[in-house]
Amino acid sequence: MIPLSYHSYRDLPLLAGIASLPDAMRIGLSIDDCVGRLKRHHWAFRRLHQIFVDRLTAEPVYELKMGFSLHAHYCAEHAAVWRKRVAEMREPPLGLDVVPDAALDAFFDEILCAPDTETLLIGLYEHTLPALGEAIRRHMAETNRLVDHPSFRICRFAVIEIEEMVEYGTQCVARLLTEEKRAELASWGELLAQLLRAAGGLDGAVTPEATAWERHFSKTPHVYDGVPQRDERFPDPYNMGVHAEAFLYDDNFPAPPKPLMMYFKRLREIDVPEMMASIITETTGKPWSYQVDMTRQLWDEARHAMMGEVGFVRAGIDWQQFVRVNFTWSLALNAQLTPLERHGVLYFIEQGLMPKTGKRFEWEVGLASGDPFSAMIQDYDWADEVLHARIGRDWYVPQLGGVKEAIAYGDQCWSKVLIDWNSYREQGLTQHENWWPALYREWCRVQGREPDAAVLAYDTSYAAVRADLRELSVSG
Structure with missing residues (x-):
């Protein structure tokens, strides 16, 4: 209960304007729960960065090369911020290089090993980034905005760029994916959803589903392809006719x-x-x-x-x-x-x-x-x-x-x-x-x-x- 007599000076915003009193009095995430989620968020940004960079050279579509370049930059910077935040929360050693969950790692491996552009786009922009956005919004909703304000703040900034990435990817998928291809990928999409359920969600915040799963594309480990590819608007990529x-x-x-x-x-x-x-x-x-x-x-x-x-x-x-x-x-x-x-x-x-x-x-x-x-x-x-x-x-x-x-x-x-x-x-x-x-x-x-x-x-x-x-x- 808030005492009826309690008020700020001339009704100025309380708590630096970041939360109401009821919100600030709410019991939010403990340090252990908060750190556990932050580590999962970090792992997602790290793996996304890997995928964007790894698939960039051999991606033939120029616009996607540019988009992957930007999104890799976003993910690298967000991962760095998450590493810093975890280090502030009594976590030496940080353990940020440790795979948080086998099913979650398989989830990212499946997307890294996607056999073509359309499959890769589906994995990145219809599964991974929306799941990451959902996990970060859940963190913002469940943590105490006052006591965990540093985490709340980096989450808020991350959501802005996740939404931007999802919007970009949604437009790409709409223009590049046929209905036939989407139908072909339906079972793979279900595998990705199954892996996330088995991992307790991307952030580990829900009860893991005890289910047997089997790798599909990632049965064969991914090998980086360093041979540049270009789309049909680059018909003569060996041309050195102009100095x-x-x-x-x-x-x-x-x-x-x-x-x-x-x-x-x-x-x-x-x-x-x-x-x-x-x-x-x-x-x-x-x-x-x-x-x-x-x-x-x-x-x-x-x-x-x-x-x-x-x-x-x-x-x-x-x-x-x-x-x-x-x-x-x-x-x-x-x-x-x-x-x-x-x-x-x-x-x-x-x-x-x-x-x-x-x-x-x-x-x-x-x-x-x-x-x-x-x-x-x-x-x-x-x-x-x-x-x-x-x-x-x-x-x-x-x-x-x-x-x-x-x-x-x-x-x-x-x-x-x-x-x-x-x-x-x-x-x-x-x-x-x-x-x-x-x-x-x-x-x-x-x-x-x-x-x-x-x-x-x-x-x-x-x-x-x-x-x-x-x-x-x-x-x-």
Whole structure:
């Protein structure tokens, strides 16, 4: 009972406004119950992060690569926050790397091993994320909002992004899944529901159902596929017929069309998440903060690709018709190097982007072009690359002993990568079409400009430029 005489000063909100008195007096979760649920939430975010990253490279649909990049970033950060909260609650050692329940682990294994895109989407966005959202809302409803406010707060923020992920996935499923495929997956969906019941729900908050279950897709352990895949809008992924850097750095050419090449460079950064996913997936024994930083960089590179996409659309250009975006860089690194060597190449390239001839130069080109959107995205791209260089210093450089050694090792690794553009043509994989003239003509048409004959005639191919591929054929 609340004494009738009890009130706040001039009826100001009680308890910092976070709860009413009846709510604050309610008996909520004990520390043990709270920690048990938080550990389950953490495990879900951790496994979701693994699935998003692991399936990204071999996912052919560009939009899904971008979505997986973002959602992996969300899950990495939420898992980090949950780890911190558990550590605040008398839990040394934390035990966060311990599988909380065999049925729950099988549930995530089944989704990781989904045999195709449609099945994966169903598992992620119709089963896992809704179940996680339900579990976190239950925690918010059952815990005491005052005494467990730190947990309540992180739950509230997590629900916002879970809802965003579910909304995205629901739209993807609606557009990609046929009724026939949904009917085919009905029994698998029931298996997932059965596994959750056997685990006592995702959070372990309900009485487990004593039931026999058997793995389906996960009978065969999942193996990471590092070969990049692209959808039908990327018909010539081996095409190295346009050397963007050579055109950008040539002072003989006018600035206004140069953002087209920078939009291509940004869009081409699809291959950086494809490569970074392999580093994250195949690197073991690192603290979770490594996953957080590396996945943030992976997401940034996906953002850069979308910046290029938007740049083309804003310029009135259908990039799907006029641009050939290759995957030769991510393919070569994933196939030819170890995870540490790939990170070395990434760091070496990032260091090359730091001087005035790197990201600052691209920003200056954007300013000089008169295209404010180009200048804006290069401004942010430059800031991101500074952050990425810091991530490299934190996680890659210490493994080599120092900055000088780390750069030398990255240079050495990059030198041994074979991206033989001529062999792709000899194998019949591409004719290295020079798509630049058609793109430039279309841009001039949209802009109402007369094409510059020199720009139109410039041969941007690798064969004509004969440049050092180590210096100019980078993704950044």
